[in-house]
Amino acid sequence: MSVRMRHTVAHTRNRRSHHGLNAASLLKCKKCNEPVLPLTLCMNCGTYKGREIIDTLKKLTKLERKKKEKEKELSARGEGKEKASGKSLDAAELSKK
Numbered sequence: 506m507s508v509r510m511r512h513t514v515a516h517t518r519n520r521r522s523h524h525g526l527n528a529a530s531l532l533k534c535k536k537c538n539e540p541v542l543p544l545t546l547c548m549n550c551g552t553y554k555g556r557e558i559i560d561t562l563k564k565l566t567k568l569e570r571k572k573k574e575k576e577k578e579l580s581a582r583g584e585g586k587e588k589a590s591g592k593s594l595d596a597a598e599l600s601k602k
């Protein structure tokens with residue numbers, strides 16, 4: 506093995522000072538307020554820039570679909586309590602899958 510240039514603890518630490526990771530910057534979906542990555546469609550409601558790109562209900566079973574449609578209606582109708590309850594249901598559903 507060739508002899509490398511001398512390196513010190515300070516050199517190592519200086520190099521590693523750039524190795525830190527930043528938290529991903531998340532935006533909120535305009536339709537359902539779920540956190541989404543920028544420039545990607547929302548996997549919760551399947552919309553991007555206000556347009557529906559994919560049908561998120563297609564893959565679900567009949568029962569799940571009914572649940573989700575109800576949630577959509579609730580979130581479309583009003584905000585506040587109903588929206589919060591819908592969100593918690595979404596999280597539970599996602600964890601099941």
Ligand SMILES: [Zn+2]
Nearest residue numbers: 534537547550
């Ligand atoms: Zn969404």
